[in-house]
Amino acid sequence: MLQLPRPTPPKKPLVSLSESYEFCRHMTAEYAKTFYLGSLLLPKEKRKAIWAIYAWCRRTDELVDGVKSESTTPTTLEQWEQQLELLFAGHPVDDMDVALTDTVKNFSIDIQPFRDMIAGQRMDLDRNRYETFEELKLYCYRVAGTVGLITNPVWGIGNSNSTVPWESQQKLYEPREEAIALGIAMQLTNILRDVGEDAQRGRIYLPLEDLRLFDYTEEDLMKGVIDDRWRALMRFQIQRARQYYHQAEKGIRYLDSRLPVWAALMLYQGILDAIERNQYDVFTRRAFVSKREKILSLPVAWLRAQVL
Numbered sequence: 001m002l003q004l005p006r007p008t009p010p011k012k013p014l015v016s017l018s019e020s021y022e023f024c025r026h027m028t029a030e031y032a033k034t035f036y037l038g039s040l041l042l043p044k045e046k047r048k049a050i051w052a053i054y055a056w057c058r059r060t061d062e063l064v065d066g067v068k069s070e071s072t073t074p075t076t077l078e079q080w081e082q083q084l085e086l087l088f089a090g091h092p093v094d095d096m097d098v099a100l101t102d103t104v105k106n107f108s109i110d111i112q113p114f115r116d117m118i119a120g121q122r123m124d125l126d127r128n129r130y131e132t133f134e135e136l137k138l139y140c141y142r143v144a145g146t147v148g149l150i151t152n153p154v155w156g157i158g159n160s161n162s163t164v165p166w167e168s169q170q171k172l173y174e175p176r177e178e179a180i181a182l183g184i185a186m187q188l189t190n191i192l193r194d195v196g197e198d199a200q201r202g203r204i205y206l207p208l209e210d211l212r213l214f215d216y217t218e219e220d221l222m223k224g225v226i227d228d229r230w231r232a233l234m235r236f237q238i239q240r241a242r243q244y245y246h247q248a249e250k251g252i253r254y255l256d257s258r259l260p261v262w263a264a265l266m267l268y269q270g271i272l273d274a275i276e277r278n279q280y281d282v283f284t285r286r287a288f289v290s291k292r293e294k295i296l297s298l299p300v301a302w303l304r305a306q307v308l
């Protein structure tokens, strides 16, 4: 009898849907206090979707950034992309994919930004310097702007419970550029916070053209020199990141679930303030937002989600 080709069966049975979401929740809570806090501000179904997306993004990032990244090659990323295609075809390969398979189906999420994120990780394998801001911006879109596009259907557009039909009509604009802008702003913030740590690994994400503009050299950066040139360079970078936050802010009003996005934006932007408080020493001090500050900013985020 003719045998139809079937996808290779998984080596062992996969976990149940609820166990898979629990793994993703656990990973989010463990790795990212800020995003986990944000996710708790969502209704249950959306919250679970964010955990599943977070877990996939984190695993993708770990391939080039994590403890086992030494053994990652272009082939590893190709296999990861094939695993992604299978997941979108409804065939999860491992325990954590089970939840994401469910999420992308329930929220009709597009596969392309996921592929773009893998392309971003490929850039990390290929290079450790960026000549221009345009090149860095492409990297930031791929590793972080993509998260904005992936999560937009989860925040929701035009489903808020307005009683007047023309209001919901007006809200149907999907803020794609703004969602990407928030990812870029956060990635730029992450880069500024981690300058010292990245330099130790031989990586410079600050555009080399910007270093030249402020007469600051790669050698200075490797030595962690903090002087007027460095402070001016950092002020310039912080200002650029803030412009992206500003662009992102204008898109939040179109979303149904605005509170977690406002909260995440404000908390992450707070890292820039912390860098300033540390007088731009990103070499020996880690800029962070304290638990107290995080909790205090929630009422402000709530207010913005209501009125802006």
Ligand SMILES: CC(C)=CCC/C(C)=C/CC/C(C)=C/CC/C(C)=C/[C@@H]1[C@@H](COP(=O)(O)OP(=O)(O)O)[C@]1(C)CC/C=C(\C)CC/C=C(\C)CCC=C(C)C
Residues within 6 Å of the ligand: 031, 032, 034, 035, 036, 037, 038, 039, 050, 053, 054, 057, 058, 061, 143, 144, 145, 147, 148, 149, 151, 152, 175, 176, 178, 179, 180, 182, 183, 186, 187, 190, 248, 249, 251, 252, 255, 260, 261, 264
């Ligand atoms: C509540 C909320 C906003 C949840 C989003 C959670 C989510 C799915 C996050 C994925 C994060 C992730 C692991 C991305 C992989 C690449 C990467 C590591 C990017 C950097 C994040 C990591 O931050 P962290 O502090 O943990 O860094 P370390 O690894 O510890 O060094 C990034 C800095 C960027 C993450 C980008 C976003 C969360 C995109 C934000 C955009 C939106 C939520 C769109 C909102 C919509 C509009 C219209 C504004």
Ligand SMILES: Nc1ncnc2c1ncn2[C@@H]1O[C@H](COP(=O)(O)OP(=O)(O)OP(=O)(O)O)[C@@H](O)[C@H]1O
Residues within 6 Å of the ligand: 030, 031, 032, 033, 034, 035, 288
């Ligand atoms: N369980 C974990 N295993 C391995 N690395 C972890 C774990 N949790 C956090 N990390 C890493 O440790 C570092 C410190 O985490 P970080 O200061 O960013 O706090 P966080 O928990 O991610 O909170 P936030 O969301 O506010 O950034 C990061 O590089 C992060 O990726």
Ligand SMILES: [Mn+2]
Residues within 6 Å of the ligand: 031, 032, 033
């Ligand atoms: Mn973190």
